[in-house]
Amino acid sequence: MQRTRPYRTVLPLRQRGPPGKGLQSPADVRVLSRTRPGRSRIGRPELPTNRRDTTSPSIMKIIQLNLNHCMSAQSLLEQTVLEHKFDLAIVSDQYRNLQPPYTWIADSDKQAAIWVLRGNQVQERPARASPFYTWARVRGIYIFSVYAPPRLSDAEFAVLLSNIEDDAQGRRPLVVAGDFNAWSTEWGSERTTRRGTALLDTLAPLEVALLNTGATPTFVGEQGRSIIDLTFASDELVPRVALWQVGGLDTTSDHEAIVTEIKDTAPPEPELRQSCKWSARSLNREAFANWMAGMTVAPGAPEGMADELGTAIAAACDAAMSRSSGRRRRGPVYWWTEEIAGLRRACLRARRLAQRARGRQNWDARRAEYVAARRRLGAAIKAGKRRCWSILCEEADRDTWGRPYEIVM
Numbered sequence: 001m002q003r004t005r006p007y008r009t010v011l012p013l014r015q016r017g018p019p020g021k022g023l024q025s026p027a028d029v030r031v032l033s034r035t036r037p038g039r040s041r042i043g044r045p046e047l048p049t050n051r052r053d054t055t056s057p058s059i060m061k062i063i064q065l066n067l068n069h070c071m072s073a074q075s076l077l078e079q080t081v082l083e084h085k086f087d088l089a090i091v092s093d094q095y096r097n098l099q100p101p102y103t104w105i106a107d108s109d110k111q112a113a114i115w116v117l118r119g120n121q122v123q124e125r126p127a128r129a130s131p132f133y134t135w136a137r138v139r140g141i142y143i144f145s146v147y148a149p150p151r152l153s154d155a156e157f158a159v160l161l162s163n164i165e166d167d168a169q170g171r172r173p174l175v176v177a178g179d180f181n182a183w184s185t186e187w188g189s190e191r192t193t194r195r196g197t198a199l200l201d202t203l204a205p206l207e208v209a210l211l212n213t214g215a216t217p218t219f220v221g222e223q224g225r226s227i228i229d230l231t232f233a234s235d236e237l238v239p240r241v242a243l244w245q246v247g248g249l250d251t252t253s254d255h256e257a258i259v260t261e262i263k264d265t266a267p268p269e270p271e272l273r274q275s276c277k278w279s280a281r282s283l284n285r286e287a288f289a290n291w292m293a294g295m296t297v298a299p300g301a302p303e304g305m306a307d308e309l310g311t312a313i314a315a316a317c318d319a320a321m322s323r324s325s326g327r328r329r330r331g332p333v334y335w336w337t338e339e340i341a342g343l344r345r346a347c348l349r350a351r352r353l354a355q356r357a358r359g360r361q362n363w364d365a366r367r368a369e370y371v372a373a374r375r376r377l378g379a380a381i382k383a384g385k386r387r388c389w390s391i392l393c394e395e396a397d398r399d400t401w402g403r404p405y406e407i408v409m
Contacts, residue, residue, distance in 0.1 A: 045209050045238045059242060060139055060262045061085065066092040066147070066179045066219075066229060066255035072378035073253040075385075076344065079333050080249055080257075081117055088138055089115035092147035092179040092229075092255075107134045112147040112178060114138075126167070132160050133178070135167060139264065141237065142171040146178030154194055161202040168206055173237035175262075176208060179229050179255070188215045188227045208232040211260065216246040220355055221254045222367065229255055240265065250348035252374050278321040281401060288320035334392065335384040343380050347373040 063086045067073045074095040081089055091113040098104040103116040108129035114136045116122055124137035133146040144164060148157055168174055183189035184196035187210060192200075211231040218229035233241060243261035251257050295312045297305050350370040357366040395402055 045211070045241075058264045060087050060141070060264060062088045062090060062143075062175075062260045062262070063249075064090040064177050064229065064231060064258040064260065065251060066253060067094050067251075068253040068255060069093050069095055070253055070378075071095045072374070072381050073251050075333075075335075075381045076250065076252055079336055080251075081115070082332060084249070085118065087116075087118050087120050088143065089113075089117065090143065090145045090177045091115060092145065093149075105134050105136050107132055107145075107147075111149065112145045114143055114145045130163055130167075133164055135171075137171075140173070141262065142168070142174045144168060144174070144176040144178075146176065146180060148178075148180045148182070148195075150181050154198070157195055158198055161198055165202050165206065172234050173240075174206065174208060174232075174234040175237065175260075176203070176206075176232040177230065177258075177260075181228050183226065183228070186210065187212045187230065203232060206232075206234070208234050209238050211238075211241060211244045213244060214246070216256070218246055218256050218258065219254055220256070229258060231258060231260060237262065250344055250351070252347060252377060278317045278323055280321070282322045284320045288316050291316040291319045335381065335388045337384055340377070340380050340384055343373070343377040347377045350374075 061084070063077075063081065063084070065073075065077060067077065077089065077091075080086075093111060094106070094113050097106045097110055097113065098115065103120075103122060104113055105116070105122070105125055106113040106129065109131045111131070112133050114134055116136065116138055120138050122136050122138060123140070124142075126135060132148060132152075133144060135142060135144045137143070144167075146160075146164065148160055152160065164176070168176065180195065180199055182193060182195035182199050184192040184200065186192070186196075186200070189196070209232065211233055212227065215227070217225035217227055219226050231244065240263040241260065242263050243259065245259050247256045248259070249257040292312075295316070297308050297312070299305070347370070350366070350373040354363070354366040354370040357363040
């Protein structure tokens with residue numbers, strides 16, 4: 001008897017035309033479950049959609065978002081990842097690629113990216129960038145970020161999926177996420193299009209399960225709403241998913257943010273030696289020089305001499321400098337102000353009112369209010385960046401190791 005495997009969910013093809021065309025309205029959304037002849041259905045595991053105590057073991061927090069090539073959306077993402085302490089961001093249709101010191105891994109067309117945060121290390125990455133997707137291995141998990149724009153033909157979409165399948169083969173555990181601009185009844189669309197079928201056929205051999213749960217749309221625009229941002233995880237990774245949830249964060253993008261939390265299985269590796277930090281601004285050069293002048297290292301085994309030298313240098317640092325805390329509280333992005341925070345709250349409220357007014361007589365007015373609030377927020381962010389950049393340049397001229405240095409580090 002032939003072994004069956006879960007039939008994974010796949011996105012349908014968006015119709016030709018402007019990005020908003022072919023979207024379904026709320027009344028059109030219905031969850032269907034069917035099994036196609038000759039295929040086994042993709043797994044739909046039941047996942048928690050509300051936050052719970054996930055303090056042990058440690059959690060990898062991931063935010064997934066299509067920025068809709070919006071400057072204010074990407075700027076707000078920079079603040080959001082700090083406020084909510086995300087470990088990684090899966091980004092589609094970014095406004096721009098971030099440069100070092102940020103750990104930002106992008107595709108060749110600036111359409112998809114992975115932003116590694118909070119000191120997490122990239123264990124593996126592609127040697128050469130590919131169009132419309134990228135990947136990285138972080139904390140033992142292979143993360144794929146994908147953006148399939150509506151302009152791709154069926155043949156181009158098939159090539160993209162084939163490239164993803166080739167790169168993902170043999171890489172486990174695995175997460176494949178992004179905006180595929182495809183529809184399928186498997187995740188709540190009214191119909192399954194050619195893109196949905198192609199995605200389903202491609203992901204089935206990878207043995208991944210769809211994490212999307214419920215019927216909450218991930219895209220809400222003027223022409224309608226739909227579920228086009230998807231998250232897939234390999235079967236062995238699904239039991240470690242502690243949370244998958246749509247919305248709850250203000251993005252100023254037409255797409256909702258998706259939050260996924262994955263448990264770590266292995267405890268963190270112990271440090272080989274306890275690290276020490278000192279405040280270089282408190283350095284007493286004379287005291288350090290005097291201490292080191294009287295230091296001697298007795299001949300012996302190289303390992304012993306190295307340990308003795310390290311101990312002597314640490315003692316000299318203690319004598320000449322004050323120790324600094326190993327943990328530095330990360331503040332907001334440099335341009336953040338209470339005014340911008342208030343405008344973000346107002347923008348989020350206007351967006352929710354516009355979404356609730358859809359199909360009613362006051363929808364046009366609510367939509368106009370939201371557009372105006374989003375423009376005010378974007379203008380405030382631009383003005384704040386310009387103002388703070390001028391101030392930072394002046395501070396850098398006055399104090400090289402002051403606030404500008406702290407922001408860069």
